[in-house]
Amino acid sequence: MDRTGKLAWLVGLLLLIVAPFIGVYPIFLMTALCFAIFAMAFNLLLGYTGLLSFGHAAFFGGAAYVTGWLVHSQHWTPELGLIAGTLAAGAAGLVIGLIAIRRQGIYFAMVTLALAQLLAFGFEHATSITGGEDGIQGIQRGKLFGLVSLDSDLALYFFVLAVFVAVFLFVLRVVHSPYGQVLKAIRENEPRAISLGYNVDRYKLLAFVLSASIAGLGGGLKSLVLHLATLQDVRWEQSGEVILMTLLGGLGTFAGPVLGAFTVIGMQNFLSDRVGSWTGVIIGCIFVLCVVAFRKGFVGELLAWQKRRKAKGGKPS
Amino acid sequence: MTELFGIPIQALFGQLMLGLVNGSFYAMLSLGLAVIFGLLGVVNFAHGALYMLGAYVAWFSMDRWGISYWWALLLGPLVVGAVGALLERTLLKRLYKLDPLYGLLLTFGLALIIQGVFQQYYGSSGQDYSSPDALQGATNLGFMVLPNYRGWVIIASLVVCFGTWFLIERTQLGALLRAGTENPALVQAFGVNVPLMVTLTYAGGAALAGLAGVLAAPVIQVSPLMGSNLIIIVFAVVVIGGMGSILGSIITGLALGLIEGLTRVFYPEASGIVVFVIMAVVLMIRPAGLFGKEK
Numbered sequence: 001m002d003r004t005g006k007l008a009w010l011v012g013l014l015l016l017i018v019a020p021f022i023g024v025y026p027i028f029l030m031t032a033l034c035f036a037i038f039a040m041a042f043n044l045l046l047g048y049t050g051l052l053s054f055g056h057a058a059f060f061g062g063a064a065y066v067t068g069w070l071v072h073s074q075h076w077t078p079e080l081g082l083i084a085g086t087l088a089a090g091a092a093g094l095v096i097g098l099i100a101i102r103r104q105g106i107y108f109a110m111v112t113l114a115l116a117q118l119l120a121f122g123f124e125h126a127t128s129i130t131g132g133e134d135g136i137q138g139i140q141r142g143k144l145f146g147l148v149s150l151d152s153d154l155a156l157y158f159f160v161l162a163v164f165v166a167v168f169l170f171v172l173r174v175v176h177s178p179y180g181q182v183l184k185a186i187r188e189n190e191p192r193a194i195s196l197g198y199n200v201d202r203y204k205l206l207a208f209v210l211s212a213s214i215a216g217l218g219g220g221l222k223s224l225v226l227h228l229a230t231l232q233d234v235r236w237e238q239s240g241e242v243i244l245m246t247l248l249g250g251l252g253t254f255a256g257p258v259l260g261a262f263t264v265i266g267m268q269n270f271l272s273d274r275v276g277s278w279t280g281v282i283i284g285c286i287f288v289l290c291v292v293a294f295r296k297g298f299v300g301e302l303l304a305w306q307k308r309r310k311a312k313g314g315k316p317s
Numbered sequence: 318m319t320e321l322f323g324i325p326i327q328a329l330f331g332q333l334m335l336g337l338v339n340g341s342f343y344a345m346l347s348l349g350l351a352v353i354f355g356l357l358g359v360v361n362f363a364h365g366a367l368y369m370l371g372a373y374v375a376w377f378s379m380d381r382w383g384i385s386y387w388w389a390l391l392l393g394p395l396v397v398g399a400v401g402a403l404l405e406r407t408l409l410k411r412l413y414k415l416d417p418l419y420g421l422l423l424t425f426g427l428a429l430i431i432q433g434v435f436q437q438y439y440g441s442s443g444q445d446y447s448s449p450d451a452l453q454g455a456t457n458l459g460f461m462v463l464p465n466y467r468g469w470v471i472i473a474s475l476v477v478c479f480g481t482w483f484l485i486e487r488t489q490l491g492a493l494l495r496a497g498t499e500n501p502a503l504v505q506a507f508g509v510n511v512p513l514m515v516t517l518t519y520a521g522g523a524a525l526a527g528l529a530g531v532l533a534a535p536v537i538q539v540s541p542l543m544g545s546n547l548i549i550i551v552f553a554v555v556v557i558g559g560m561g562s563i564l565g566s567i568i569t570g571l572a573l574g575l576i577e578g579l580t581r582v583f584y585p586e587a588s589g590i591v592v593f594v595i596m597a598v599v600l601m602i603r604p605a606g607l608f609g610k611e612k
Contacts, residue, residue: 052418052421054421099597099600099601100600102600102601102604103556103600103604105417105418106360106417106418106421107556109360109418109421110360110552110553110555110556111556111596111600113549113552114549114550114552114553114556114592114593114596115593115596115597117549117593118590118593118594121589121590121593122590125586236545236549237429240425240429243422243425247422277433277436277437278433278437280429280432280433280436281429281430281433281434281437283429284426284427284428284429284430284433285426285430286426287422287423287425287426287429288408288423288426288427288430290426291412291419291422291423291426292408292411292412292423295415295419
């Protein structure tokens, strides 16, 4: 990351720290941060490994159920609930990943979609735990480590922000590690990575499990933020939404998924007050526009513009 | 003999027949997906939405203008095919040089739009569409009573599926199509209008989905969500069969419908997931799909 990049992140972090004090609704910020975590997880897979999972909602929503149920019905502390949710998502990721990485490209997308549907079906019918159509409602946030009450939105906000920063640094570390370099090699040219002697399947599987776990962490947090875990979080529409966030913000960039998550969540809040159920249609239109004419996303376009400017300025006049 | 494995034989055949009806829809939809994918390299997520559109064309034209089922069988595919041609010309054709994933994402967005618009007007509840007078009632086949309309769906879709297979595998037009799938640049060099062929192929696949929608309208409730519920199963069918073979997708679709029907008899709880489970098993044993070729 260059200096401008670091500066931009510092400014962003400062903005996030002061945001609840200058009148931004903390629930909105927390929801957006949870989805930002989800989108970062997704980006790790599609942006850096080149695997399009169409079933990531299963991990996000599944972990929301696990965390929500443990905290709500079993009275676990929130951090233990979150860890359990993350691990459960990781385990589900391991099973689905093992099956899905046997195919590539669009088949991979279709397989993940179908297997996620299988999980969603399970959640819908395990009514004694998930509450079926009603979901788990009124989840109490409890006390962090048994000490700090998260009932106040502000306290929970800083907890969510801390988790978000930790996830961000973790993803940064993964992508810049030798392991991350191999992932990028697989994305660019899988046969070549194989011929260089890398066990591509194992790298892909680990990326899938990591991504699923992080997505689960985001989902678990969301169940605490909104006191709610529902079927909506595990459905395929949700998988599509996280794709949109990542794509709109900028695939394979660090800031992209975060910006995309804030944009989409903000837009949904803004639109649902004004146009009600047309929101889904408008989101679909943005999806189509984004794929047809804006594939690099905000951050991707910005980087491309910077590059062009540099190329221009660098030329001898 | 009135029982088989402790199940009344009437019920068994009834469920098998129902499975075959579902299988006919799987076959028609996965056939369309396979044809589109073969030439365009696009996995058409909007296929379910187009199927729903076909059913709504039938219901709407009956409700509004009193257009009969038989005309709807013609009108549905025409309207949906035209919509398909429009989508291909305006949107899809911009993506052919890109990673096929973008085609999937674009059609996903389209599916959201189409489904959302219909939900806006019709909510999530279903509309009833009655089968035509000529096909009401049931026929006693001796071992079971077959509702006439279901028999008609099975026969009609078999005819359509094998007609499509014949068109693609046995005619001059089909030969061009297959050549275009193998090497579009070369076919274009021989003077064939490949872009037009691509548009017509997408329109044809869409029309098949629309026809399936019209056929389905009297057996299921016509609702905005009918397509999205089906498309994911059809994707699993396509993964199981592999998209390489036309005949393969027809057979896989019908077979999975039958298996689903059987599951409903012996273990009803699993009937909603049996296709996905089979998909997982097939992927472990034969990753390329039953009729697919490992590239």
